[in-house]
Amino acid sequence: MHLGVIGYGNITRALLGVLARAGRAPDRVTLLVRPSQAGVARASGAEVVTEAGALIAAAPDLIVECAGHSALAEAVVPALEAGIECVVVSIGALADANLHSAVTGAARKGGSRVVLPAGAIGGVDLLASLRPSGIEAVTYVSRKPPLAWKGTLAEGLLDLPALTEPATFFTGNAREAALAYPRNANVAATLALAGLGFEATRVEMVADPTVTRNIHEYRVTSGAADYTMRIEGKPSPDNPKTSLATVYSVAREVMNRRNEVAI
Template sequence: MPTEPVPRPPLRLALVGWGAIGRRVVQLLAERDAGIVLAGIAARTRPAELPSGVPWLQHPDDLGAATPDLVVEAAGRDAVEPWGHAALRLARGFAVSSTSAFCDDGVLDRLVATAERHGSQILIPPGALAGVDALAAAAALPLDEVRHQIVKPPAAWRGTPAAGLVDLDRLTEATVFFAGSAREAAGRFPANANVAAIAALAGIGLDRTRVELVADPKAVGNGHRLRATGAFGTLDIAIENRPLATNPKSSEMAALSLVRLVENHVRPLCR
């Protein structure tokens, strides 16, 4: 005989950061009516506009009163460790967008230790990348090489160290202005190359993953090409993302990947 479906309680979500990505995630979740309750929003100063009835979380200790199931960070690398320890003590999972924080190995090690003590998980969304799931699976066997190229229009690199390496206003062709490790790329360009740390964590690490940063006056979006070789075979995936309307340094896909991560906590079918 058919049985009544078991009601699924709403997921209590706390968001650390109320910038362009955080606002977009909340907007998309509200539009999709995914069974999410926004339990609190953390920001350094009280935002002028918060969704109705959602409390401002001023300090990591405030997460206790919010009783979140999941905490998502989209605030910048300085927020990862303090909010991460609190989230891993009080919630089942802590999703990290600002993975450039893990360029300091000590940060990751300390957060992993907290997760182990409390039975919680650190979650790394794919951000603006395609193919991270395949790269992570491939890493179960030895990987020989992982290369990640990031291509953005010059405007997206303004206000970063790129401005001191190349004349962004006079470029006529695609120009590689940085080549080095993922640790160096994400550490020096956290607003633009944070995603390099995601590929590195999925594959062969921050120091062995090679990254090229490119300013291209003909680019209309934010592009990523991920190439890997190893015992599994060869991976070569490219994606071009629309910039986030309110922040050209980030991609729309970065917000969409967080929406997917959150919704997979409440869907009967994860995808």
């Protein structure tokens, strides 16, 4: 397998480590990184390119995007047009209606597809399957330790280090959440795309000093089933904004293309 990866941050490094430990390391890896990252990325032993065109010319079997929202327009769209399947981690970027249209249009043009992994949550397969039954409501609550919200708009709304009790600093729909908190709302965007859409999916964000993990909770009411999910994700040691489960979810997408039985 020839795996292409966009970005060489925490998620990429953890992903390659998981694949290696699982005995499913790709035969070949090509990394697309910014020129300033090229030297560090080469130390991984992978092939390194600094332009989207070079990654596409390398013709990987699958591309995984781990580089943030700008990477979708810069690299994922042309890769899909070239017929290369892409797994997108920065799902919150699809809250931009124009970008969402560009991504789906590129996949259609190239006869490829964009895959959205479950990431930090579970039950997305059930949510998507319930859509024809009529979904009435989806409500998602993101609860994280205060410092996990550092570097976001929450800093201007709350004194994060001084919190002694949970504080809800955002209530709105999934599109508003994903656009205002792009590095923290991938789950909200995933639920929206699987279920009721961005406008109808309700979101709450909470800075909670009583928890030490990233907690994702959501409730679904539909014509075929009602259910509640609660996942206490362990934060990545290198980036508390990222749940470790996200890395394993992406690794599963890669391994399913090599495993004899895909689950």
